[in-house]
Amino acid sequence: MVGNKMFSLLDARLKKIKGSNQIFGGVSVIAIGDFFQLKPVFDGWIFQDLNKGISALSPNLWKELFKVHELTQIMRQKDDIEFAELLNRLRLNNLNDNDFAILDTRTVRIEDQSYNKNSTHFFVQNDLVDKFNNKFITNLTSEKVSVKAVDTVVGDFSPPIKAKLISSLPGKQSDTANLAKEVELAIGMKYDLTANIEVTDGLTNGSSCQVKLFEYKTKSQRPSIVWVKFNDEKIGTNTRKKYNHLYSQNIDKRWTPIFDIKRSFSYRYKNFERIQMPLRPAAGKTIHKSQGDTLKEVVVSLDSKCKGKIPHIHYVALSRVTTLSGLQILNLNRKNIAVSDCVKDEVERLKSEAVLSLCFKPLYSLPSENFKVVF
Numbered sequence: 001m002v003g004n005k006m007f008s009l010l011d012a013r014l015k016k017i018k019g020s021n022q023i024f025g026g027v028s029v030i031a032i033g034d035f036f037q038l039k040p041v042f043d044g045w046i047f048q049d050l051n052k053g054i055s056a057l058s059p060n061l062w063k064e065l066f067k068v069h070e071l072t073q074i075m076r077q078k079d080d081i082e083f084a085e086l087l088n089r090l091r092l093n094n095l096n097d098n099d100f101a102i103l104d105t106r107t108v109r110i111e112d113q114s115y116n117k118n119s120t121h122f123f124v125q126n127d128l129v130d131k132f133n134n135k136f137i138t139n140l141t142s143e144k145v146s147v148k149a150v151d152t153v154v155g156d157f158s159p160p161i162k163a164k165l166i167s168s169l170p171g172k173q174s175d176t177a178n179l180a181k182e183v184e185l186a187i188g189m190k191y192d193l194t195a196n197i198e199v200t201d202g203l204t205n206g207s208s209c210q211v212k213l214f215e216y217k218t219k220s221q222r223p224s225i226v227w228v229k230f231n232d233e234k235i236g237t238n239t240r241k242k243y244n245h246l247y248s249q250n251i252d253k254r255w256t257p258i259f260d261i262k263r264s265f266s267y268r269y270k271n272f273e274r275i276q277m278p279l280r281p282a283a284g285k286t287i288h289k290s291q292g293d294t295l296k297e298v299v300v301s302l303d304s305k306c307k308g309k310i311p312h313i314h315y316v317a318l319s320r321v322t323t324l325s326g327l328q329i330l331n332l333n334r335k336n337i338a339v340s341d342c343v344k345d346e347v348e349r350l351k352s353e354a355v356l357s358l359c360f361k362p363l364y365s366l367p368s369e370n371f372k373v374v375f
């Protein structure tokens, strides 16, 4: 979700690109989202006033310019309306005893026979995700390879200084253009892309796939191509056409080739370049990274070492799955369910003071007897 700092940066960037002083450089902006999902990371809610630097003097773009039109039809859980209604109550922290009893029926223990250990798992924190993925890969008996990043420092430094700078790079992927220092790849394991490779072809940060084959074109220990199958078969259609010549007999036509990519980043005032496979293990993922996902089966643990409650995290985690029967809960952490007060106030304000009046009557709000299809 876009926060208030990012929104203000978008405004400034568009003004620059368009060479115009009009708001957003005169470009029309449509914002889509749900405030009852997770707060932007390292940013404030889009409706809050900026309070630092020169931007604090500028108007609140969100409150001044935007009006809301609410989409009410639930698509993800359209085949399980009771579950959809329960989720709508969870979204507002209004679950009743019967709802909790229903969720209890989905609670599992790791020792249970029914536990779907191979389903995607969601956790609150990164360390739990890493632990789960490492264990998952260790337990796989398939072919594996550990791919190390190839790093270079940009600038005129002596070789020992370069080596020292490179070894000081952090393990945190978000500090290194989303490319890992080392990524453990295993056939059959689920991965997410960690970079936008080809946006128009759906090869975007977060796209989910399964690794199918390593292809070595040289004698190196490093695969030249990692063949993957995306969960959504439309993703990678153009890439598969573009690399048609790479498909030998043992390569399934639905698989997509993934190559090393090169990205630049700055760390402690020095510039670096990293070459790495843009893949991150995703048998387990954080609930923050699961936003936007749709899955048939999921196992959720809301266990958290954080002291405070994280508003809306229960709703986001439980609403990624299409049916109640596809959901398993390891730990609901019921006492931590929370809704942000400032979000409640803003949604109230939008509904009472900032409703968009449409200049036409949408087809879906016309009575069906008025609707005729003419050939």
Ligand SMILES: Nc1ncnc2c1ncn2[C@@H]1O[C@H](COP(=O)(O)OP(=O)(O)OP(=O)(O)O)[C@@H](O)[C@H]1O
Pocket (backbone or CB within 6 Å): 034, 075, 076, 291, 292, 293, 294, 319
């Ligand atoms: N018109 C539609 N018909 C059938 N399925 C749809 C339709 N619109 C969306 N979906 C499916 O519903 C799911 C959710 O869609 P989408 O991500 O657009 O909604 P959303 O409200 O942004 O979800 P969220 O914010 O909770 O992630 C997706 O799996 C999408 O494919």
